[in-house]
Amino acid sequence: MSGAEPLRQPDACPWAAARRLLPGTREAFARGWEGAAAAERAVSSLLGQAAELLYRSPESCVGPARAVRLLQLGDGLCDYTWEKLNTGPWRAVGRGWRQAYAYGCLLRALGLCAGGGESEGAEEKAARAALRACDLGLLLGAPVLDNVLGRMADVLREHLPRPRAAAAEEPAQKKTRQDAPLVPAVKTEAAIPRLRCPSLEHFRDNYLSPQRPLILEGVVDHWPCMRKWSVDYLHQVAGSRTVPVELGCRYTDEEWTQSLMTVDDFIRQYIKNEFQTQTGYLAQHQLFDQIPELKEDIGIPDYCCLGKEDEDDIAINAWFGPAGTISPLHQDPQQNFLVQVMGQKYIRLYSPEQSEKLYPYEGHILHNTSQVDVEDPDLVKFPKFKATAFQACVLSPGQVLFIPASYWHYVRAMNTSFSVSFWWS
Template identity: 40%
Template structure:
């Protein structure tokens, strides 16, 4: 048994750390205790119950996966997602006990990605990072031989802006003029210290630190269209298709890594950004958690007119985005979809208004701006926004209450 694998087992949670997670789930209690005890003593014994324990862990993963996919994801109990995530980790260890071939490590890497996408690994972040590093270094998937371009920094252009522009506002100024006033604003010179502004222009850097991760990709012009779909793909394949040499193909689908918690999945990228201090201003007594989302795609990606329930700070790393806004007071005039899934999305095309089909849009006051590298757009809750990438683009959004 190799030394690297044995070192990894030391990061696994012991049963005493898991008791509060499984709570009243009798089946999960039995399986995870058995797995935790077995792996805690792996250096001293390899008993005959190993195969059966591994089988039970796999069954727990399958059962938890089914529970996660029953009903709406937002209603899945956190305990179920934690059980799924740690069961996936145990499953990986039992698979590695069988074999540590490159092909086996690649299979385990995909299980780890599933654990991060569907489960909750926040309590075991050190284990996650170490396991990811171990699997990536020994996998069969060869690094891409394709060299991706290094994007040229965009030259800042003068553009009309229908909302206030504030140059690196202080916390007090932001709180008064934006947060409390419910006023969208374009914030300038607030993220110039981010290493991401120059590092991420080299797409080979993204390929190196993130290429082997599996992420959900949106396929199609926008999520409200009939041809829209989603797929789980390796980031290296996504980058190659959307930014590589063959992007001139006429039948090339537009793909978008949208609204994804990439930075909890890949810690190296999180080190290239920082949460703006503006996100510490809260409606309550203390600031809440900040959700960090990634948006990466080629020119032409579109988020149709929609709103978010939280405060939103959209930060542009590279590329530019044309944005159209409308106030919450105009909600009825924007023709929201009637389905629950799209209730926060308008049926109108904000870029090409059709007053014959949607006559109430004539009453709407729209606000337009161009979001350029280094800019941040503050959006109060329920403000409608349409977003179109004018160039290959990477944005980071921070949502908080």
């Protein structure tokens, strides 16, 4: 494999290492699928057949026929539950169906590991395919067997070549796209105020309670991500992981779509390809649960303690993409701390009092999104927009923007950028 070190020699083959992550007895394995089996009798039947294969004999190696059967059972479960996962709104999908899908992905991963083969490169190929199955289960399923898919993903990464650090090159933030529009000057009267490490009381009384935007400085300087994260670091830590990616400049465009790809493929196609005309954006609500190494590099802003939620209820989101990626003017129902880790973003904020002049889309799906192109507005079609007042900033690494709940915000990446947002109430 080009640009990689020779395959490491883990303690055991992928099958043996993965098999050890399962419960020690068939009865314990069966107790873990009670929620999934409740979804429908056919699910219980497929899982029962899988248990028979996995616990029939104690040996750590399996024959080709058993590997094929595990794959068939995994494919059957995934195909059977896929329709249920994609019928109606996601919140209406029962947890049992999501667990059943996770079990299907687990069986696929086990079957791939068991049938890895002995030819050159076969084990690595099988480990990559099994890792993708684990990621799909983590993204679309529900936790089963003490997060077995997450633990298996960690094991499988040990059976892949360790990525080699890229040669020194021009910093990514200097490689802006030639067609990226210039950032307008931020007038003093429109600038968002900045404070360095205000006390909790001062922030609460002067910004949280009156719902006023603020840029916080110095509050995340100690986070490991501020010194560690780079495009190359993401390649090394998460390159082999499969993640959802948004394709298109902004989600209101007709050509906008979503896809699943590895982080390495995303970096190669949309970050380091200077001739790429289509914009891709890794906008992920589960990235830090899926890849714990990244979560260890961040924290929870202290000011979140002023909210009503526990830390576990705070939604943490990742936003990684190239220059020119845009989040159209929209509003969210929760308070938001937007932490800039890599690159810079141009941001505009509009008070909820301006909503009538921002022309939100009609209908339920995009009711929180403005129809106006903020930096190139059609004032004939949207005449009231000309009279709107806004605040603006260029958010740089280490800065944290407090966006009050329901505040309209428009975001454009000036260069390769990674941000982390915290939604809280």
